[in-house]
Amino acid sequence: MRHRLRDPVTGLLFVLPMLVLFLIFKIFPTLGAAGMSLTNWNIGGEWSFIGADNYTRLVNDPNFWSSLRATLVYTVIYVPLVMAVSLGTAVLLNSIVFLRGLFRGMLFLPYVTSFVFAGIIWRWIFEFDGLINGLLAKMELGPVGFMERAELVLPALAVVSCWKGFGYSMLILLAGLKAIPGSYLEAAKVDGAGPWQRFRGITLPLLKPALFFVLVIETIASFQVFDTIYVMTGGGPAKASYTLIYGIFERGFRFWEFGYAATWGMVLFAIVLVVSLIQRRFVGKENT
Amino acid sequence: MTLTATRPAAAGTRQAARPRRHGRRWPLYALLAVMSLLTLGPFIAMLIVALSPRGEPTVPAQWPDSFTFDNLAQVLEASGFTEWTFNSLVYSGVSVVVILLTASMAGYAFAKKRFPGRDTILWTFLATMMVPFQATLIPLYVLVSDLGGADTFWGLIVPTLANSQAVFLMRQFILGLPDELFDAAKVDGASELRVYWTIVVPLTKPILATLGVFVFLWHWNDFLWPLVISQSDSTRTLTVGLTVLKTEELQWSLMMSSAAISAVPCLLVFFLLQRYLVNSIAMTGLK
Numbered sequence: 001m002r003h004r005l006r007d008p009v010t011g012l013l014f015v016l017p018m019l020v021l022f023l024i025f026k027i028f029p030t031l032g033a034a035g036m037s038l039t040n041w042n043i044g045g046e047w048s049f050i051g052a053d054n055y056t057r058l059v060n061d062p063n064f065w066s067s068l069r070a071t072l073v074y075t076v077i078y079v080p081l082v083m084a085v086s087l088g089t090a091v092l093l094n095s096i097v098f099l100r101g102l103f104r105g106m107l108f109l110p111y112v113t114s115f116v117f118a119g120i121i122w123r124w125i126f127e128f129d130g131l132i133n134g135l136l137a138k139m140e141l142g143p144v145g146f147m148e149r150a151e152l153v154l155p156a157l158a159v160v161s162c163w164k165g166f167g168y169s170m171l172i173l174l175a176g177l178k179a180i181p182g183s184y185l186e187a188a189k190v191d192g193a194g195p196w197q198r199f200r201g202i203t204l205p206l207l208k209p210a211l212f213f214v215l216v217i218e219t220i221a222s223f224q225v226f227d228t229i230y231v232m233t234g235g236g237p238a239k240a241s242y243t244l245i246y247g248i249f250e251r252g253f254r255f256w257e258f259g260y261a262a263t264w265g266m267v268l269f270a271i272v273l274v275v276s277l278i279q280r281r282f283v284g285k286e287n288t
Numbered sequence: 289m290t291l292t293a294t295r296p297a298a299a300g301t302r303q304a305a306r307p308r309r310h311g312r313r314w315p316l317y318a319l320l321a322v323m324s325l326l327t328l329g330p331f332i333a334m335l336i337v338a339l340s341p342r343g344e345p346t347v348p349a350q351w352p353d354s355f356t357f358d359n360l361a362q363v364l365e366a367s368g369f370t371e372w373t374f375n376s377l378v379y380s381g382v383s384v385v386v387i388l389l390t391a392s393m394a395g396y397a398f399a400k401k402r403f404p405g406r407d408t409i410l411w412t413f414l415a416t417m418m419v420p421f422q423a424t425l426i427p428l429y430v431l432v433s434d435l436g437g438a439d440t441f442w443g444l445i446v447p448t449l450a451n452s453q454a455v456f457l458m459r460q461f462i463l464g465l466p467d468e469l470f471d472a473a474k475v476d477g478a479s480e481l482r483v484y485w486t487i488v489v490p491l492t493k494p495i496l497a498t499l500g501v502f503v504f505l506w507h508w509n510d511f512l513w514p515l516v517i518s519q520s521d522s523t524r525t526l527t528v529g530l531t532v533l534k535t536e537e538l539q540w541s542l543m544m545s546s547a548a549i550s551a552v553p554c555l556l557v558f559f560l561l562q563r564y565l566v567n568s569i570a571m572t573g574l575k
Contacts, residue, residue, distance in 0.1 A: 010480045011401030018394040019409060021450040025428065026416045032427030041430070085323075092320050096313060105562055106324040109331070112554040112565070114509030116527040120547045121330045124337070124540050131333055134348025163327065168575055175570035217575065224420060227511045231531055245422050245512075252426045253516055262426045269423035276418045 033269065036262035043256035054263040064264070066239055067247045070154065074243060075222040078158040082218050085162055086169035087211070091199075093170070094177040104174070111167035118164040119231030123147070126156055126232075147233055150240035157241060160228050165221065169214040176210030177203065216279040220272055244268050338544040346541070359545040368521045369546065372529035375444075379514070379525050380507040380553075382445050384500050387454050392496060395458025396488045400470055410459070413452045422512065429516050439519040448513060454499055457572060461495040462488065498568040501561055508553055526550045 037054055041047040058064050089107055093100055110118065125131040126146035136142035146156040180203060188198045204211075226245040229235060235242035235250070242250075244264065252261035333347060339355040340346035363369055397403070398410050428447055437443020469491075473483045489496070514525040524532070533546055558565070568574055 008401075008403040011397045011403030011406065014393040014397035014401065014480075014484070015403075015406075015409060017390045018413075018450070018455055021390070021446070022413060022416065022452075024431075025447040025450045026419070026424070026452075027412070029424035029427040029431060030416065030419050032431065033424050036427050036430075045430075045434070089320075089323055092316055092323070096316055096320070099317075103320045103324055104566065105558075107327050108562070108566065109555075109558060110327060112505060112558045113551050114511065114527050114554070116509075116511050116530055117547050117551050118330075120530060120543055121334050124544065125330060125333070127540075129349075131348050138348070163330065168569060171566055171569045172573065213573070220420075224422060226422070227527075230511075230515075248422055248425060249512070249516075252429070258426050258430055265423040265426060268420055272420045272423070273418055 033262050033265050036259055037266050039259045040257075041259040041262070043258070047259065050259070054260050057260065058263050058267070063239070063242070063247065064267075067242050067244050068267075070239070070241060071223060071225075071243045074154045074158060074225060074241075075219060077155050078161055078222045078225075079215065079218050081158055082162045082166050082169060083211075083215065086166045086214065087173055089166070090170045090173035090177055091203075093174055104171075107170060108167035110164045113164065115161075115164060115227035116231055118160055119228040122156075122160040122163070122228070123232045148237055150237055153233055153237060153241045157225065157228055157232065160232070161222075161225060164228075165218075169218060172214055173207065173210050176207045180206045212279070212282060216275060219275055223268060223271055223275075244271075334544045334548055337540055338548050340541055342539060342541045359541045360549065363542060363545045363549060366533075366546075368524070368529055368532070369549075371521050372524050372526045373549075375441075375518075375523055376508055376526040378441060379444055379510075380504050382441075383448060383507045384503045386445075386449050387451050387503050388496055388500055390449065391451060391454035391499070392458045392462075392488060392492060393484065394455045395460075395462050396484060398455070398459040399462035399465075400467070413455055416450075417452050417456075425512065425516065432517060438517060439523050441523060444514060444517050444523050444525075448507065448510070451503070453574065454503065457495065457499060457574065458492065461492055465491055498564060498572070498574070501557060501565060502568075502574050505554060505557065 036047075038049060038051060039047040040050050040053075093104055093107075096103070123130075127133065128143050128145065132146070133143040136144065144152070146152050184202050184206075185198055188202055193201065224245060225243060226249065229241050229243060229246055230249075233241045235246045244267065248261050248264045248268065251257050251264055255261075336347050336352070338359055339357070340352040340359075341354065341356050342359060344352060346352045398406065432438065432443045432447055435443075437446070465488075469487055470483055473487055478486070509527065510525070511527045514523075514528045515531075518524040518528060521529075527550070530546055530550055533543065
């Protein structure tokens with residue numbers, strides 16, 4: 001009886017440390033972002049309320065539209081690429097037994113490293129005196145300026161993120177594949193379905209929840225690309241890799257326009273929110 | 289009769305089928321080998337460049353004549369590098385300890401306690417997962433620097449401790465533990481802290497270990513927050529330090545050496561705990 005009476009207090013006490021951290025460093029800045037986007041807050045800490053001026057400035061800012069375009073182009077390249085690579089490797093791993101652990105380990109290795117690490121190595125790989133151009137030179141081809149040509153820089157960055165990140169999605173899809181009962185595939189085989197028919201007719205539909213999860217996670221990740229861009233291109237050439245996050249960073253920490261930078265942040269927030277809500281809607285329908 | 293007649297036949301076909309199926313698998317292995325080579329290639333190239341004598345031709349133009357550890361030694365002696373490594377260790381180490389403690393305490397309360405506002409608080413925690421960190425970067429930076437946290441360890445570490453993924457994971461795990469355990473301990477007169485320390489912590493060890501590995505990797509590899517909040521070598525982490533080196537030092541053999549050293553803890557985690565990481569991603573979706 002005594003314990004039951006004490007329960008409400010102890011429960012709150014156990015949550016308290018995390019709750020305080022959340023209120024100060026998550027909830028307050030989230031509300032603060034919305035508030036700040038309505039001010040002209042600058043480095044001196046002075047600010048006044050300017051209504052929707054930052055939003056008017058945003059829609060008239062060619063840098064914003066080109067950064068949105070760069071982000072979307074990057075997403076359109078990165079997401080299919082990483083989906084194809086992770087699905088392909090997961091299917092391959094699922095169809096072997098001997099040495100599976102070894103291959104899985106080798107493919108997963110880059111995932112534990114940092115994007116900064118990946119950016120440094122791949123910058124050298126794409127350099128004029130780097131790995132790819134060196135190999136091209138041996139075939140008397142090239143050189144190709146991967147970081148210097150506007151149309152190549154986003155695909156190159158997508159390859160780097162894919163290399164670093166596909167191991168995670170591969171493991172999620174591999175777990176999904178393992179959960180498909182072997183008897184389904186056996187039965188289809190007995191009925192005379194070929195490997196491709198079995199993959200299209202049984203594996204893919206049953207893998208849909210895992211594929212959808214990976215699709216959403218990777219789409220959100222693609223909107224948040226920053227570290228590799230900072231290390232490899234600095235947003236260039238000619239702003240071709242100047243993404244939304246890079247815009248937030250530059251507005252905030254190069255031009256010190258905190259109010260306007262927060263406005264850029266609100267756009268990112270809105271995009272990620274829409275993707276998350278779509279996910280909840282679909283997952284809610286299919287799984288629970 | 290029919291049984292005895294069909295059995296050997298069935299066994300026979302199974303035996304005959306086996307080698308053929310194995311034979312058909314070689315394209316799968318070939319593809320996997322190609323993918324693995326593409327994945328490991330950058331690591332191998334990095335090591336070769338890092339170990340090549342400075343100023344001499346190396347891959348891809350030419351295989352280096354000899355290997356040397358001079359670059360690695362020079363990086364370790366370079367100003368800042370040890371400091372950045374120490375800072376990264378503090379950033380990751382302190383975060384692991386505090387997040388494991390606070391998240392398991394909160395997870396325990398959310399799973400096994402009744403208190404006013406419990407579900408509202410839990411849902412608020414979950415909802416913050418949908419807010420991308422970068423969208424709150426500016427107000428968070430202004431808040432922490434106004435509190436005097438710019439270029440300090442607490443300013444670097446404390447804001448990253450509010451972690452909803454960790455709380456939710458702990459809550460889900462503790463939800464599965466039987467209530468009787470906690471009731472029995474209470475009947476025996478154990479205090480709440482004692483129940484937490486002698487029952488919750490030991491029983492959640494596997495998930496705590498998994499979470500610890502992830503929190504370590506998140507912080508060791510973190511970049512954007514340390515980049516804006518650390519302004520000097522006294523709090524700069526290794527990831528930020530590498531980009532400072534980048535602008536000062538354009539010798540690839542040195543860059544590759546520092547990159548290689550920076551990845552050592554991650555690679556150690558990988559080689560020691562790979563099975564753990566792999567299983568927990570598959571089971572919990574932790575990223």
